[in-house]
Amino acid sequence: MTAERPPGVPTRRQLLAGLGTLGVASTLGGGAASALLADSEGASGTITAGDVSLTVDCPDCVTTPNGVAFDVSVDPGESGSTTLSVLPGGNPVRLWARTTCPPVSDAFAGALEVTLGLDADCDGETESTLFTGSLAEFQRSFVDGRRLTGAEPCLPADESLCLDLAWELPAGASLPASTTTLAFEFYAEQCRHQPESAVTNPFAGTDPCPEELDCPACVELGKIDVQGDRLTVGESYAFAEVGEQYLDDGHEYALEVLSVTDVGQPPETVGAGFRLLRDSTPADDLRICAVAVGGGRPNPSGSPSDPDARVARYTFDPPTSSTPGQVYAAHGAYKDDPMSQPDDERPAISNITVSVCADGTAEETDD
Known part of the structure; x- marks a missing residue:
């Protein structure tokens, strides 16, 4: 049995069927670009909006209509990891990322332990931990977007930033499914178009994830x-x-x-x-x-x-x-x-x- 897939995230069969065309999910005006590209064999893709481009490399990812996604498959007692490398092009940018909501009452998402680290210069050293907890908690926490920054608020063009995601399923977990799909959406905005004081989260206002069902x-x-x-x-x-x-x-x-x-x-x-x-x-x-x-x-x-x-x-x-x-x-x-x-x-x-x-x-x- 496969874990319930979040709304809007296609099946792996659908994702693989679309790998022949790494297209742009959406392009925004005003020097902003959203949604990124990668395939299951690690080839990256790039989109451009005005003077902003954004490239994502992810060895296990496939393209979705709004970004990238990959399967997390693990047996009890096992662990795994992946790295998403994000490369701005054209001009320095501000960068945000968000996830999709987990299914309600998803035992696998609740049991899987994840850690998301930020490697601001992709040198293999994690500078900060952005999250640690269950996969369900991570998705709920990041569904309204988080800004990703390095040493400076604006990320330099042509310098990659990496997200290191690690996961582990405790040895005692017993679940009808041990696979789920995790999806990310990215948003880049030119720094020169507005001052830092006027910056707002482009994902602000996103509806929160559905609450766990009541148990009267x-x-x-x-x-x-x-x-x-x-x-x-x-x-x-x-x-x-x-x-x-x-x-x-x-x-x-x-x-x-x-x-x-x-x-x-x-x-x-x-x-x-x-x-x-x-x-x-x-x-x-x-x-x-x-x-x-x-x-x-x-x-x-x-x-x-x-x-x-x-x-x-x-x-x-x-x-x-x-x-x-x-x-x-x-x-x-x-x-x-x-x-x-x-x-x-x-x-x-x-x-x-x-x-x-x-x-x-x-x-x-x-x-």
Whole structure:
């Protein structure tokens, strides 16, 4: 499954189909130029408006109607990077860049960690870090544009400025997709046409990204029981119990396992990542707000008859259609901090209870 693509960003097939013509996305009057060019093999393109030209080199980029885009594809525990080199021509310019919005409740964009650095003279040394955080946070932060400057407010003609983007997907991430498309749009303006005091952001007024959907109530969808202490990647497991709000709605609900952590001989599953299915297809509109994971080992320091001592609880904010990482059972003191327990000391998962966002008409879950 491929992550949902932001509006206005074409598919990779569409992008590759257009590589034969590296055209100008738009040209503005008054000595300004916007949108830039590159192809998947790294050839650059240039546009000119009056006495301003702008060239972008990007080894992994393709041209879009408004700039450049490239795929970010990474597996859990892996990292990657790319560099965008921007070269003004003709006259010194002021330069801005912006991104597109992430899809709402996109687990991959929320889990992927990115860092954007500025190398003002493209010498391989990052002078400043413009952003660090999740990809979703980065896109939301830069959607209204950021000005890029070097030692001086105006970038000299024929001297490149580089943006270094690095990303890493944490090893524990478990997602139905590990690919997304990141798009940039650039805007250059001649410095000689107006003083610095009169400069305004050309992207000012851009509508903010849609907010994460509300979660008026977090209600129980259902519970699965793990047979044989093991879950299998790619398999789906129907809910043995279904919450009251979903009991008679005519659908069948299940979990599809995306990743597992197994320990011991014979193997037992102590951690799992999953997404929701409705009638055997991904239920992307159902967003997980809480998960309770029961373990097969009693509390070693308390009564084995206390089931709450063996349950670890997780909440997800923002809610998502798949767990952004694996969830684990726990026991004893670890049930309040299950991530800190060593894998070989975790109890096997015996059951998983999932709660989802609802419209607020049902009683909220305690999970």
